[in-house]
Amino acid sequence: MIQMHDVWKMYPNGVSAVNGISIHIKQGEFVYIVGASGAGKSTFIKMIYREEQPTQGDIMVGNWNLATMKESQIPLLRRSIGVVFQDFKLLPSMTVFENIAFAMEVLEAGKSTIRRSVMDVLDIVRLKNKARFLPHELSGGEQQRVSIARAIVNNPSVVICDEPTGNLDPETSWEIMHLLEEINDRGTTILMATHNKDIVNTMRKRVIAIDNGRISRDDVRGGYRYES
Amino acid sequence: MTFASVSAVTVMLLVVGAFLMLILNINHFADELEADVEIRVFVDREAEASDQDDLGDDISSLTAVEAVDYIPREEGLDTFIDGMGDEAEYFENLREENPLNDVFVVQASEPQQTEQVAEEIDRMDMVDNTEYGQQVFEQLFAATDFVRVVGLILILGLLFTAVFLIANTIKLTIIARKKEIQIMKLVGATNAFIRWPFFIEGLLLGVLGSLLPIVLLTYGYQRFYDAVSGAAQLEFFTFLPPESLLWQTALLLVSVGAVVGVWGSLMSVRKFLKT
Structure with missing residues (x-):
């Protein structure tokens, strides 16, 4: 590898x-x-x-x-390669969902594919109920889970x-x-x-x-x- | 997109547009004056009719000659006496022994060739003298050339200032979005994908920035033109009619705005795309 x-x-x-x-x-x-x-x-x-x-x-x-x-x-x-940082590197103006979807939009994935994949990874990191939150409304651990979700969303x-x-x-x-x-x-x-x-x-x-x-x-x- | 970038483009294009109109008008003015430069060829009073015909043919055959007009001395005298108005009667007796020469009025195809044409004609047979206002003529060319060069330098200088300002203001918006770009690169966005929003932004910025100058200049020039053409306009100075001038200026400002905007934005995004 x-x-x-x-x-x-x-x-x-x-x-x-x-x-x-x-x-x-x-x-x-x-x-x-x-x-x-x-x-x-x-x-x-x-x-x-x-x-x-x-x-x-x-x-x-x-x-x-x-x-x-x-x-x-x-x-x-x-x-x-997915990358996770100490300081999360989330975009403050985007919701949890948008932050993760952002990584897929870059690959020009379709809207429905994005929706499905983002909800799947949110399920894995157990933040499905916080999809519409902004990063500053989350705890540090939650923010790191969002950044992990973003790192793995493209498999x-x-x-x-x-x-x-x-x-x-x-x-x-x-x-x-x-x-x-x-x-x-x-x-x-x-x-x-x-x-x-x-x-x-x-x-x-x-x-x-x-x-x-x-x-x-x-x-x-x-x-x-x-x-x- | 920031207000600052658009206003930078607006101010620059306003000044560029105003200068452009000024220069186009000065050019127009110079062209008119230049077109008026003509050579008066005074024919030797000894010349026979056939000599005059030959001379006329010789002058017409010069490549740099655009038009030749013949004014017989009788006609010249009529014009002269008519021009005297109330005092015309005192000159009537001149008709008995006309002191004037027959004259060819020659127009060079290019105003700059006037001097050379005059010299060539001067060497021909049966030419008494040529006149074309050498002094005035040379000063005029010096002046109009000077204005053109200065105007061009000014416009180029302003354009570079505009590109520099736009590149800088866009750099600010890019720095604000540095984190976004960094993350985009991290998750595998191609440079083209990252670049195109900035391309569009630069384009919009330039085009938006050119709108206000176009409106202001169109309105201003129209008002100005109406005012001067309503008043007794000086005979030797006419302004360019607004229609064609404004279209040219508007088109130029939009394209300059777009090019400058796109160039500025791509210039400033480039450095953020390395690795």
């Missing part, structure tokens, strides 16, 4: 964020990415949906070779989460985690960067620890510990 081979990333300002990473993540896996702030987690994640390009090395996502793909193909890659094969529980209290964080696990059970690959020790230690999954731009540890059922 996701393969990296000797990937390096050096920013124009001279910071080298990723220093020779090679990994292989299979379809359907649930993977935590842990590491201190500035360790290179964000760069690692951004390279998968090609927000950033590696300075050197090969990245394969699904059937896409990110090094050789054309600029015009990036939208196609992004349609197979991506992988969902990337960049600290999805970073702004949430422990209880709400668990709701989100159970939701992600549910989505993972349907066969979607989940990649989650996190600082949440409790979650990583309790919900045991594969853990990739990044330190100083390198993989310091890759455990099939690891705990939260990036100082090796």
Whole structure:
């Protein structure tokens, strides 16, 4: 599903964020990415949906070779990837329904298809009764569920989460985690960067620890510990 | 779409349109004056009738000559005496020994060729003298050319200012929608999909911005034209009739508005579409 081979990333300002990473993540896996702030987690994640390009090395996502793909193909890659952020990134002037439908309108889907799919994902994240609410009328956890619904509405094969529980209290964080696990059970690959020790230690999954731009540890059922 | 962008286009196009009308009228004025420039060829008084015919043919055969008019000295004298009005009688005795020359009035096909044509005719046989108001003529060309160049530079300068202003105001609306664009890109929108609303916005903005200037200029010019043509208009200065001028200006302003709007919006959206 996701393969990296000797990937390096050096920013124009001279910071080298990723220093020779090679990994292989299979379809359907649930993977935590842990590491201190500035360790290179964000760069690692951004390279998968090609927000950033590696300075050197090969990245394969699904059937896409990110090094050789054309600029015009990036939208196609992004349609197979759902992304969830710490700050939700919802449009404040749109209702819950519209925020999710927005992701499908971009693909020029038909009105009835959009309606059906949006109600389906709202059902999955259990927010069907709040479809007409505006983001600011929702709690943080609810907003994050809307952003998860938006990430999965186009049936991506992988969902990337960049600290999805970073702004949430422990209880709400668990709701989100159970939701992600549910989505993972349907066969979607989940990649989650996190600082949440409790979650990583309790919900045991594969853990990739990044330190100083390198993989310091890759455990099939690891705990939260990036100082090796 | 912001009020600011539309008013920026409106103000710019208003000024551009006003200048355009001024320049078109000055051009028209210059053309009229230039068309009036003629060469008077005074024929040698010794010339026989056949010599005069030859001279007339020679002048007509010049490629740069548009029209040749022959005024026999008797006719010239009649015109002169008639022009004296009450004092005409004192000049009646001139008829006994007409002091005038026969004259060819020559019009060059291009006003700029007048001087050259005059010189060529001057070298012909049986030509006593040529006159075409050299001094006035050169000053006139210098003046009208100057006005045209200055006007063109002004219009171009204003257009660039307009594009710059529109690009900037649209950039503001884009920054306001930056988050929206970011999310669109994240969920896999193509650049074309993201771009077209801004394309439409720029187009609308430019066209909307051109409406008020067109209305104001049409109304203003019509009023102005009616006022000056009602009053005793100076004989040597006529204004362009509103119909054709206003159509031209309106069409130009709408297209300039549209082009400037679209260009400005695409310019400012481009930078947000990278990766």
